[in-house]
Amino acid sequence: MSNSPVQVNLDFVINPSYYENMTKEYITHDSKETQELGKILAEELRGGEVICLSGDLGAGKTTFTQGLLKGLGVKGPYTSPTFLIIKQYHIAPDMKRKTNTKKILKVPWHRFYDIYHIDAYRVGAEDVSNLGWQEIISTDKNVTIIEWADRVRDIIPSDALWINFKWLDEKKRKIIFNSK
Numbered sequence: 420m421s422n423s424p425v426q427v428n429l430d431f432v433i434n435p436s437y438y439e440n441m442t443k444e445y446i447t448h449d450s451k452e453t454q455e456l457g458k459i460l461a462e463e464l465r466g467g468e469v470i471c472l473s474g475d476l477g478a479g480k481t482t483f484t485q486g487l488l489k490g491l492g493v494k495g496p497y498t499s500p501t502f503l504i505i506k507q508y509h510i511a512p513d514m515k516r517k518t519n520t521k522k523i524l525k526v527p528w529h530r531f532y533d534i535y536h537i538d539a540y541r542v543g544a545e546d547v548s549n550l551g552w553q554e555i556i557s558t559d560k561n562v563t564i565i566e567w568a569d570r571v572r573d574i575i576p577s578d579a580l581w582i583n584f585k586w587l588d589e590k591k592r593k594i595i596f597n598s599k
């Protein structure tokens with residue numbers, strides 16, 4: 420797979436095999452494009468994923484998460500969990516979701532029910548563990564999104580999807596997907 424940055428093409432779909440040994444890089448040119456990338460990822464999730472976001476303050480982690488939550492059919496507002504540490508969103512099992520291409524997904528939408536959005540900026544691995552981390556990530560009805568995951572690396576499973584955000588300039592961000 421190519422390691423060179425590619426432009427975000429909204430028709431582009433992240434390969435469903437992203438969970439196996441993947442590195443992909445994108446450049447986004449405004450926050451909307453970063454959200455679109457999150458939406459595209461949302462369409463690929465099947466439940467049980469741990470999505471680890473890393474990168475400096477202002478790099479786009481929360482912006483990406485907003486697109487991801489939107490793509491999953493979660494109704495806003497999607498405030499950052501920075502002061503709450505964890506936010507849980509419940510998705511009704513029979514809920515239909517619109518895909519990026521505006522088609523209704525044919526697959527039954529009951530694979531997962533709960534989305535957890537964690538912000539580990541101010542906490543350590545022990546604090547996250549105490550939230551019931553092991554149970555959350557080992558349930559395939561859950562999708563877990565964790566910002567500042569690199570700060571609690573010890574508790575991240577090896578099959579997690581890592582997404583690193585790099586500030587290039589005022590509007591440009593490099594977003595790198597990595598999985599083992």
Ligand code: ADP
Pocket residue numbers: 447448449450451452453474475476477478479480481482483584589590591592
């Ligand atoms: P983080 O959660 O990593 O601290 P945020 O998503 O909260 O970052 O903030 C990113 C900021 O950068 C927002 O104010 C957003 O509007 C701005 N921004 C500008 N260009 C982009 C881009 N291409 N992708 C994401 N955010 C961008």
Ligand code: MG
Pocket residue numbers: 480481499566
């Ligand atoms: Mg944030």
